[in-house]
Amino acid sequence: MIALQDRKIALWNIGVAYTAFLIGTLCGLLQVFIRNDALQLPAWLDYYQILTAHGVLLALIYTTFFIFGFFITGMSKSLGSFGPKVRLFSWIGFWVTLLGTVMATAMIISGQASVMYTFYAPLKASGFFYVGLALVIIGTWISSFALVGHYRVWRKNHKGQLSPLFAFMTITTIIMWIIACLGVVATVLFQYIPWAFGWTDTIDVELSRSLFWYFGHPLVYFWLLPAYMAWYVIVPKLLGVKVFSDSLARMSFVLFILFSIPVGFHHQLTEPGISNFWKFLQVVLTFMVIVPSLMTAFSMFATFEIAGRKNGGKGLFGWFTKLPWKDIRFTSIFIAMLFFIPGGAGGIINASFQLNEVVHNTLWIVGHFHITVGTPVAMTFMGVTFWLIPYLTGRKFTKSMKVLGLVQIITWSIGMLLMSTAQHLLGLLGAPRRTAYSSYNNHPSSAEWFDGILTNHVTMAIGGSILFMSAMILIYIVIMTMFLSPKAVEAKDMVDFPLAESDMSNTPKWLENWWIWIGLALALIALAYAIPLTHMIQHAPPGSEGFKTW
Ligand code: HEM
Ligand SMILES: [Cu+2]
Numbered sequence: 001m002i003a004l005q006d007r008k009i010a011l012w013n014i015g016v017a018y019t020a021f022l023i024g025t026l027c028g029l030l031q032v033f034i035r036n037d038a039l040q041l042p043a044w045l046d047y048y049q050i051l052t053a054h055g056v057l058l059a060l061i062y063t064t065f066f067i068f069g070f071f072i073t074g075m076s077k078s079l080g081s082f083g084p085k086v087r088l089f090s091w092i093g094f095w096v097t098l099l100g101t102v103m104a105t106a107m108i109i110s111g112q113a114s115v116m117y118t119f120y121a122p123l124k125a126s127g128f129f130y131v132g133l134a135l136v137i138i139g140t141w142i143s144s145f146a147l148v149g150h151y152r153v154w155r156k157n158h159k160g161q162l163s164p165l166f167a168f169m170t171i172t173t174i175i176m177w178i179i180a181c182l183g184v185v186a187t188v189l190f191q192y193i194p195w196a197f198g199w200t201d202t203i204d205v206e207l208s209r210s211l212f213w214y215f216g217h218p219l220v221y222f223w224l225l226p227a228y229m230a231w232y233v234i235v236p237k238l239l240g241v242k243v244f245s246d247s248l249a250r251m252s253f254v255l256f257i258l259f260s261i262p263v264g265f266h267h268q269l270t271e272p273g274i275s276n277f278w279k280f281l282q283v284v285l286t287f288m289v290i291v292p293s294l295m296t297a298f299s300m301f302a303t304f305e306i307a308g309r310k311n312g313g314k315g316l317f318g319w320f321t322k323l324p325w326k327d328i329r330f331t332s333i334f335i336a337m338l339f340f341i342p343g344g345a346g347g348i349i350n351a352s353f354q355l356n357e358v359v360h361n362t363l364w365i366v367g368h369f370h371i372t373v374g375t376p377v378a379m380t381f382m383g384v385t386f387w388l389i390p391y392l393t394g395r396k397f398t399k400s401m402k403v404l405g406l407v408q409i410i411t412w413s414i415g416m417l418l419m420s421t422a423q424h425l426l427g428l429l430g431a432p433r434r435t436a437y438s439s440y441n442n443h444p445s446s447a448e449w450f451d452g453i454l455t456n457h458v459t460m461a462i463g464g465s466i467l468f469m470s471a472m473i474l475i476y477i478v479i480m481t482m483f484l485s486p487k488a489v490e491a492k493d494m495v496d497f498p499l500a501e502s503d504m505s506n507t508p509k510w511l512e513n514w515w516i517w518i519g520l521a522l523a524l525i526a527l528a529y530a531i532p533l534t535h536m537i538q539h540a541p542p543g544s545e546g547f548k549t550w
Contacts (some may be wrong), residue, residue, distance in 0.1 A: 002497075003081040006072060007392045009090045011482070013069035016098060018478045019226065024057035025471035032419070032464030035438045048114035048550055049437035055117030056108065058375060059223075060136070066381050067226045068094070068143050072231075073388060077497050078164040079154040086150045086273070090221040093143025100135025103128055114550040116193050116434065118212065121203045124546025127196035129227050134188050134340040137181050144174045162512055165249060165502040166233050173225040176218055179234055179521060180261055183214030197545065201544025206273045206535050214529065217286075221260040223373050224251065225428060227380035230333060230436050231300055234384070236500035238330045239307035239323065244299045250511045252292035252299075257517050259288040262528030270360050273541065278532040279353070285528060286351045293344060297416035300337060307448035317434055328405040329498070331384030346424070347372065351364050361434075364427025367420040374509040375416050379409065382474060389478060390495035395485040404473055411470035416453075418463030425455045456495030 015405045027050045033039035034047050041047065072090060075083055082090065106128075107113040113125035119133070150169055156164065162168070187208045196205045232249045236242060239315060243249060265282035324330050346368045349355045359365060386405050390397040429449040431438070440446040450456050479495020510516065 002076040005087055006082050006231040009071045010072040011066045011179040011392050020057040020061040022475050024054050025468055027054035029468040034436055036461050037439055046482055049111055052108050052114050052116045054138055059117055064225045070226055074166045075170055077151055078166040081462035082150055086146045089146035090143055093139050095135050096142055097139025100132045100139055103243045104132030109223055120207045121205045122544040122547045129194055130188050130192040137185055138228040160509055162504050167228045167255050168250055168268050176257045177222050180215050180218035183211040187205045187211035202545055204540050205544050213267040218260045220254055223377045227377045228296055230384050231381050233500050235333055236303050239500035243500050245300045246502040246504045248299055254294040254517045255292040256526055257521050262524045269356045274532055282528050328402055329383055332409045334422035335381050336376045339371045343376055359427055361433045362427035363423045363433045367423030370420045387468050389481040391497050393482055393486055394482055396488045396493045398485055401477055404477055408470050408473040411466050415463050415466030415470055418459055422455050422460045503506045524533055
């Protein structure tokens with residue numbers, strides 16, 4: 001068990017994460033019904049307010065707080081208890097991030113920031129919305145530096161040793177996050193804030209969007225890498241085996257530092273001001289990310305097979321039936337991985353030059369991120385929640401909670417299958433995303449889109465409702481395991497942090513030489529961005545005034 005003070009910090013992070021999850025999923029439910037013309041909002045609330053809250057609270061806030069809760073627990077567990085300074089800075093980081101969150105959310109709810117979570121200019125929110133976002137980023141940096149400080153103390157006391165895998169992966173994720181945030185910090189501080197407060201009249205839209213996506217793509221890896229951490233270091237323990245290969249795991253993580261950042265243009269393939277050469281170069285770099293992704297998939301299935309055979313599985317696929325399917329901690333993550341197969345394939349489609357033309361800005365994209373961040377990442381976090389909260393509170397994860405956990409995972413899967421399949425198909429037919437007017441003034445061709453069995457309004461509504469029900473079951477589990485379940489007294493009831501053993505004896509030491517990876521990452525970023533960004537600044541189009549479309 002880790003120190004009580006460290007547990008407290010982690011629990012507060014997780015508590016905020018699930019508060020955001022509760023409000024965010026409620027918004028999701030409302031969206032489904034509004035899009036189906038089954039619900040009319042009161043005059044003071046509109047679709048875009050809700051959509052902004054949904055995107056911000058789930059994609060940015062739920063993930064970030066949960067990730068820090070997970071990191072703090074895992075770092076304290078694998079490197080030892082935090083010192084007073086690390087604790088202090090973790091708390092400061094938490095409060096600053098929370099202050100930013102409250103500020104941004106207040107602006108959204110009061111109708112002054114219906115700009116959606118990508119806050120594209122020239123949509124203009126209240127300046128305090130951008131200040132809130134900046135505080136969120138600064139807060140995560142403070143929390144990150146606290147963890148880096150803890151890691152450095154450990155390194156100093158263990159000269160010449162590789163750090164434990166969990167710590168290595170945490171530091172990799174943090175390095176990537178800090179480099180990635182530079183783009184969003186630059187645009188928010190130097191473009192949005194002066195413009196929103198009226199200190200400058202116009203904004204360079206193209207530059208702001210490019211700096212946003214410099215950050216926006218690695219943002220998805222900031223969600224994904226902690227989920228991969230659970231796949232690499234938690235899953236083998238649940239299966240009773242070691243990590244498949246320590247060096248493969250570390251290598252795949254450092255490749256993500258290299259290839260997750262210099263690729264933002266794949267979100268801007270329809271952006272007129274960027275020449276094809278630079279888009280193409282970044283698309284090629286995007287596809288490099290497939291390498292560590294497939295390394296991860298290979299390593300996972302190898303782990304499953306080794307575990308299944310160890311449990312007596314015979315023949316080509318006999319091991320599959322010997323996996324611990326009744327253990328909800330494992331099954332949840334396994335289903336999350338399954339969703340990532342079509343999710344990852346969809347990502348390759350989105351990033352392809354030509355296919356992007358078909359799916360750009362359609363509901364397909366919405367379908368896509370619900371089966372990447374909305375399920376593989378979110379469901380891995382759910383699977384982690386089942387043991388992480390009881391581990392931190394010292395309460396039991398009772399039998400009824402286990403059953404509820406299973407119901408929750410199954411309902412989320414069914415709801416997401418229905419909703420995201422409908423969204424993918426509607427997108428292919430041409431239905432745009434981010435609009436409250438989904439009947440398109442009853443235009444006959446849009447009416448046809450909704451004629452399919454999977455693409456009709458009822459399917460979407462059922463999918464969304466099942467999802468919301470599932471989210472509420474999860475909230476119930478969170479509340480029970482945080483505050484109400486009986487305390488674990490006997491050793492057999494104690495919930496463990498399942499951290500797998502990783503054999504480092506053959507792992508090359510240079511893998512933990514961060515300067516190599518930071519240097520290579522910066523070189524690739526310079527290659528992909530230096531010329532087009534300079535060009536964009538030197539040949540800036542006339543800036544745009546702000547627009548408030550709501
Ligand atoms: C109860 C579960 C959920 C439901 C019913 C739901 C529903 C929806 C719907 C209908 C949209 C499309 C809105 C539009 O384009 O007009 C949407 C957008 C979105 N959802 Fe969800 N969702 C759920 C859970 C999640 C989760 C768990 C995440 C991420 C962790 C997520 C992330 C997003 C994002 C980032 C958008 C895009 C927002 C934007 O375009 O600005 N959703 N959701
Ligand atoms: Cu991307």
